[in-house]
Amino acid sequence: MTGKRNRLLVSLSAGSLLFAYALYLTALFGSGEAHMGWLLFASLCGAALLCVGMGPAVKSWRSLLAVILVLLNGAAIITGMWLAADTGMRAVPVFTAAGWLLSGIAVISLYLLAIAGTAQGGLPGEGRVLHAVNVSVGLLLIAGTLRYFYDYYLFSEDGNTAIWLLAVPFVLFSVVYSIQTALLKRPDRKLVICLGIFQLILPAVLYILWISLAVGEGWL
Secondary structure (H helix, E strand, O other): OHHHHHHHHHHHHHHHHHHHHHHHHHHHHHHOOOOHHHHHHHHHHHHHHHHHHOOOOOOHHHHHHHHHHHHHHHHHHHHHHHHHHHHOOOOHHHHHHHHHHHHHHHHHHHHHHHHHHHHHOOOOHHHHHHHHHHHHHHHHHHHHHHHHHHHHHHHOOOOOHHHHHHHHHHHHHHHHHHHHHHHOOOOOOHHHHHHHHHHHOHHHHHHHHHHHHHHHHOOO
8 A cells, every 4th residue: 555655646746746847838938927936836845745755654744744745736736727727828738637637646645645544553444534534625625725716816806815814724624634643543532523523614614714705805
C-alpha cells in the first residue's frame, strides 16, 4: 500500500509541476499573461509533495502533511484550469483534460493516504471510515470554496474583503482533522465522534457564509 501511495504522490507531483510550467509558458507566450503568483504556489505544492512521496514509510505526521499537500495541490490544479479557461487560449481543452486527470489522481491518493495511515496506526474499521468521510468533506469544502471565490470574482464590483471569510470553514476543518488524527488511538473516542459531527456541518457553514455575502452584494 505504501509503495502504491508513494508512486501516486510522485506521479501527481511530477504531473502537477509539468502542468504548471506548461500552462505558465503557454499563457505567457500565447497571450502575454504571466501568472507568477499561481506558478509559485503550484511549484511549491508540487515540490513539497514530491519530497513527501519520495520519503520513507508513512508516519502519522507525514501522512497528515501529505493529505494537506494533496489538497493544496488540487486547489492549485483547479485554479490553473480556471486560469486557462479565462485566458481563452487554443490549448484550453488540453489543460482541462490534464487538470481533470490530475484531480482524479489526487482524489485516489487522498483515499489511499486515509486507508494507509489508519491501517499502519492499527486503527479499527471505524477509524478508516472516519478518515474517508473527512477526505470527502475536505474535497467538498475545497470545491465549494473555489466555486464561490470564482462567482465572487465574476460578479463583485466593490472588492468586499469579507470574501476571505469563505476560507474559514476549510481552516477549521484542517485544525479539527489534525486533532482527530492525534486522538484516534485513545480508548475514549467520544470527542473524536463529536469532532466528526462538527466537520459534517462545515459545508453548511460555508454555504451560509456565501449566502450572507451574496445578500450583502445585492445578488439575491
